Amino acid sequence: MVPKIDKLVNVLSTADKDVANFQVKLYDEMTTIEGLTEDGMYDATTMMATKLDLIREFFTMPNHHRKRDLIMAPVGPRSGDAIFANVERVNAELFTLTYGATVRQLLTDLEEVEEVNKQLDQMGYNIGIRLIDEFLAKSNVTRCVDFRETAEVIAKVGFKMFLGVTATVSNWDADGTCCSIILEDNPLVDFVELPDTCRGLYYCNILSGVIRGALEMVSMKTEVTWIRDVLRGDDAYELQVKLLKQVPEEYPYKDDE
Amino acid sequence: MAAIYSLYIINKSGGLIFYKDYGSAGRMDTNDSLRVASLWHSMHAISQQLSPTTGCSGIELLEADTFDLHCFQSLTGTKFFVVCEPGTQHMESLLKVIYELYTDYVLKNPFYEMEMPIRCELFDINLSQAVQKDRVAMLGR
Amino acid sequence: MIGVGKIKQYSNVLDKPLSKGKQEVSLSAFAFLFSELVQYNQTQVDNIAELERRLEDAGYAVGARVLELLCHRDKGNRRETRLLGILSFVHSTVWKVLFGKVADSLEKGTEHEDEYMISEKELLVNRFISIPKDMGTFNCGAFVAGIVRGVLDSAGFPAVVTAHFVPVEGQQRPRTTILIKFAEEVLASFSLIMTLFL
Numbered sequence: 001m002v003p004k005i006d007k008l009v010n011v012l013s014t015a016d017k018d019v020a021n022f023q024v025k026l027y028d029e030m031t032t033i034e035g036l037t038e039d040g041m042y043d044a045t046t047m048m049a050t051k052l053d054l055i056r057e058f059f060t061m062p063n064h065h066r067k068r069d070l071i072m073a074p075v076g077p078r079s080g081d082a083i084f085a086n087v088e089r090v091n092a093e094l095f096t097l098t099y100g101a102t103v104r105q106l107l108t109d110l111e112e113v114e115e116v117n118k119q120l121d122q123m124g125y126n127i128g129i130r131l132i133d134e135f136l137a138k139s140n141v142t143r144c145v146d147f148r149e150t151a152e153v154i155a156k157v158g159f160k161m162f163l164g165v166t167a168t169v170s171n172w173d174a175d176g177t178c179c180s181i182i183l184e185d186n187p188l189v190d191f192v193e194l195p196d197t198c199r200g201l202y203y204c205n206i207l208s209g210v211i212r213g214a215l216e217m218v219s220m221k222t223e224v225t226w227i228r229d230v231l232r233g234d235d236a237y238e239l240q241v242k243l244l245k246q247v248p249e250e251y252p253y254k255d256d257e
Numbered sequence: 258m259a260a261i262y263s264l265y266i267i268n269k270s271g272g273l274i275f276y277k278d279y280g281s282a283g284r285m286d287t288n289d290s291l292r293v294a295s296l297w298h299s300m301h302a303i304s305q306q307l308s309p310t311t312g313c314s315g316i317e318l319l320e321a322d323t324f325d326l327h328c329f330q331s332l333t334g335t336k337f338f339v340v341c342e343p344g345t346q347h348m349e350s351l352l353k354v355i356y357e358l359y360t361d362y363v364l365k366n367p368f369y370e371m372e373m374p375i376r377c378e379l380f381d382i383n384l385s386q387a388v389q390k391d392r393v394a395m396l397g398r
Numbered sequence: 399m400i401g402v403g404k405i406k407q408y409s410n411v412l413d414k415p416l417s418k419g420k421q422e423v424s425l426s427a428f429a430f431l432f433s434e435l436v437q438y439n440q441t442q443v444d445n446i447a448e449l450e451r452r453l454e455d456a457g458y459a460v461g462a463r464v465l466e467l468l469c470h471r472d473k474g475n476r477r478e479t480r481l482l483g484i485l486s487f488v489h490s491t492v493w494k495v496l497f498g499k500v501a502d503s504l505e506k507g508t509e510h511e512d513e514y515m516i517s518e519k520e521l522l523v524n525r526f527i528s529i530p531k532d533m534g535t536f537n538c539g540a541f542v543a544g545i546v547r548g549v550l551d552s553a554g555f556p557a558v559v560t561a562h563f564v565p566v567e568g569q570q571r572p573r574t575t576i577l578i579k580f581a582e583e584v585l586a587s588f589s590l591i592m593t594l595f596l
Binding site for chain 3: 084087088089090091092093094095097098099100101102104105106109119123126127130131134161162163164187190191206
C-alpha cells in the first residue's frame with residue numbers, strides 16, 4: 001500500500017508538467033496486472049493519462065478490480081487453463097477443510113448416511129444452478145451442438161476453471177447420451193478417510209449435484225451417479241452423466257396459458 | 258459523452274428483478290418500468306420466433322429516435338438491458354461486465370433467493386462504478 | 399465425534415505431494431461452497447444468534463484441523479505455548495495459509511485486559527456477501543471467528559471469539575473485527591508466567 005501511495009503522490013505532483021513521464025508511471029503500474037496485453041496497457045494508459053480522478057482511483061483500486069475494468073473480455077471460448085490462470089484463487093486447503101466441515105455438520109444433523117448423501121446432492125444442485133452463469137460468463141462458451149460437446153466442456157473447462165483439476169470423458173454409449181467423467185485429481189478429499197460408521201457415504205456427492213443443477217439451467221435434464229470412488233476403495237473418481245431429456249429451447253408460452 | 262438512461266434485469270420468466278434509473282432523462286415510475294420489462298420480454302421472445310435466421314437468440318439492439326436499447330440474454334435465460342442515448346458506444350461490453358458482477362455479487366450471496374428481486378448492496382456499489390462513463394470508455398478501447 | 403474430514407497421520411500427509419499446501423482452487427468455487435453452507439445453516443435455525451453459532455461451529459472444525467496441519471508441516475510438530483505467540487501465529491501464519499495474506503491488524507483491547515482483536519478490511523468470506531437490512535449486525539465472519547476459536551482452543555487457549563462489523567471513517571464498507579476474549583484460566587496462567595518472569 002505504501003509504495004503505491006508514494007507513486008500516486010509523485011504522479012499527481014508532476015501531472016501538469018509532464019504528461020509523458022506520467023504515462024510511463026502508469027504503464028509501469030499496468031505491467032503488474034496479470035493478463036493485460038501490451039496493446040491493452042498502451043490504450044489504457046493513453047486513455048487515463050489526462051484524467052486525474054480516474055488515475056487516483058486506479059492507484060487505490062484492488063488488483064482484481066483493475067483486472068476487471070481494464071481487461072477486455074476476449075471473443076470466443078477460452079480454455080480452462082487460461083481461465084484458471086486469470087481468476088482469483090485460494091489455497092485449496094481452505095476449500096477442502098470447509099467442505100469437510102460441511103459434511104461433518106450434515107452427519108451430525110441428519111445422522112443417516114443416506115440422508116447426508118441426498119442433502120449433499122441437493123446442496124450441489126443449489127450451487128450448480130448459480131454457478132452455471134459464472135461458467136458461461138467467464139468461459140464465453142456458446143450453446144453446445146450436442147451432449148458430447150457438453151460433456152467435454154464440463155470436463156475440460158468446468159472442472160479446471162473452478163477446481164483447477166482436469167477430468168476426462170469416456171465410456172460413451174452408442175447414442176451419445178451417457179458417458180463417464182473421470183477425475184484425475186479431487187481437491188475435495190485431501191486428508192479424508194472414511195471411518196467404518198460412514199461406509200455408505202458418497203463423500204463427494206456435492207459434485208454430482210453441481211453438474212445436474214448446472215445442466216438443468218441450460219435445458220438439460222440429467223442423472224448423475226458415482227461409478228467409482230477412491231474413498232470407497234476404487235482406483236479413480238468416476239461420475240456417470242446420463243442425459244434424460246433435452247428441454248427444447250422454445251419459448252415457454254403454451255397455447256393454453 | 259453519451260448517457261445511459263436506465264438498466265434492467267429480468268429473470269427467465271419475465272419478472273423484473275432489478276431496475277436502476279440514471280439521471281433525469283427518461284425517468285420512469287415503478288409501474289412503467291415493470292411495463293417496459295414485461296413488454297421487452299415478450300417482444301424479445303416474439304423476435305426470436307419471427308426471425309428468418311435459425312437459432313436466433315432475439316433482439317440485441319433496438320434503435321429509436323430518442324434512445325437505443327441494448328440487450329444481452331444469458332444462456333440461462335436472464336436478460337440484461339440498458340436504455341441509453343442514441344449512438345452510445347460499448348454497451349455490449351458493459352452488459353457483459355454487468356453479467357459478471359451479477360454472477361459475483363448476486364449469485365454468490367447466500368441471502369439472495371434465485372429469481373427474486375435483487376437487493377444486494379455490493380452489487381449496487383460495484384454496478385455504479387462500472388457504469389461510470391470513463392469506465393465504459395475504457396472497456397471499449 | 400464422527401471422523402469424517404479427519405487429518406491423516408503425519409507420514410501419510412507427507413506421502414502426498416499435493417499436501418504441501420500449494421494447490422489452489424478458484425475463489426469462486428470456495429465462494430459458492432461457503433454461500434451454500436450459509437444457506438443450508440439458515441434452514442436449520444430459527445434466529446440469527448443460532449445461525450451465528452452454527453457457522454462458528456463449522457469454522458471451529460476447520461480451525462482445529464488447520465492447527466494440526468500447520469504444526470505438522472511448518473513447525474516440526476511443535477506447538478505454540480505463549481499467548482502472544484499463538485495470537486501472532488493466527489494473525490500471520492493461519493491467515494496467510496487460509497486467506498492468502500496476513501491479517502490487517504492484531505491489537506490488544508483497550509478496555510479489557512483479556513481481549514484481543516484481529517481486523518480485516520474485507521474478510522475473504524464476505525467478499526461477495528451483502529447482509530440484508532433485516533439481519534441487523536449479522537456477520538458471516540462468524541465462520542472465521544469459529545476458525546480462530548478452533549485454532550486457539552486446540553492449542554490450549556480456550557476463548558470466546560466473535561465477529562463484528564466496525565464502520566471505518568471515509569469508507570463505504572465496514573471492516574470486520576474478530577474479537578477474542580480469553581477464558582479466565584488462560585489469563586490467570588499467563589499472568590502467573592509473567593509474574594515468574596518479572
